[in-house]
Amino acid sequence: MSILASIRDDVQCVLERDPAARNRLEVLTSYSGLHALWAYRVSHRLWNAHLYLPARWLSQFTRWLTGIEIHPGARIGPRLFIDHGMGVVIGETAEVGANVTIYHGVTLGGVSLHHGKRHPTIEDGVVIGAGAKVLGAITIGRNTRIGANAVVVKDVEPDMVVVGIPGRPVHRSGAEPEAHRPDLDHNILPDIISERLDRILARLDDVEKAAQANGNGHSAAERIEQLPDYVI
Structure with missing residues (x-):
């Protein structure tokens, strides 16, 4: 996908998932999640070219501008939407699939000092509520919904809802989300x-x-x- 087509796709993604977004100009100029994502793509290319220090400089400058820290070594798929975004942290070995939605205060963090895979893998269509922490080299299955402030430290199967500290998954009830339209009803959570x-x-x-x-x-x-x- 070309850079221009990628930008169009990102903007359309915001218009689909945020009812507060009124037009493309507003999205282009006012959404820090988009700005952080675009800066990440540049820093990720620098990282892959072994220009590690400039990549880190750019990611830290972006953090200063947006309040969102995405390590340039992370792997992020298309149509990620970071809503509000302040306090979001995505670690170096994190992997994020397509059509994922992340709200403010989310951490995709590590729990180990070794240099291998130590951050989570988030599969397609996952929604992570505000303040949630997903920690360690675990996998969150596709179309899973993680409730606000949950702390997830174990693998989660697809099509689950996760709540609590530590996070406890239960099977989702209701219809499957449509393609490119993640399940944003993260207020509908079981009372375990x-x-x-x-x-x-x-x-x-x-x-x-x-x-x-x-x-x-x-x-x-x-x-x-x-x-x-x-x-x-």
């Missing part, structure tokens, strides 16, 4: 703690009923053993 408390209370109710029951020649302990299991 509430669901598990409900299961515990249901189990306790059954235990109490079994303990109070009479007859059938079984002790209370035997009747409790016969109760169905609850996944907690």
Whole structure:
């Protein structure tokens, strides 16, 4: 893809995913996520040409301008949208697929001192909510939605919703997102703690009923053993 075509694609991506974007001129001049992404592409070329110091200078200058730090060694696919963007950090060995959406305060960070792969791989169509941290050489499966402020430290399968600290994945409910239109409903998240408390209370109710029951020649302990299991 030519540079001009890539810029058009980036602008169109913003218009599709941000209802606050009114026209192309506004997007070109006012979206720091785009400016950081374009600067990254230049610094990434410098990095691949083994011009490491100029690449780092450009990335740090871009950080000063936009508040977004993308290491020039990271690998980023097409149509990444960084909304607002302040405080976003993408590490050196991070890999980001196509049609990914990242909100402000997100970190794609490492948890190791070795020089190999130590940052996450984000597959196509993933949405990462504000303040979320994805740490380590893990993989986030395609079309997954990570809730705001979640801390993800383990691999996540495709089509999941991740919430909590540490992040706990649950299967997505609802229709698949359309092509080039990631699932931006990152406000619709499961309440894992509430669901598990409900299961515990249901189990306790059954235990109490079994303990109070009479007859059938079984002790209370035997009747409790016969109760169905609850996944907690």
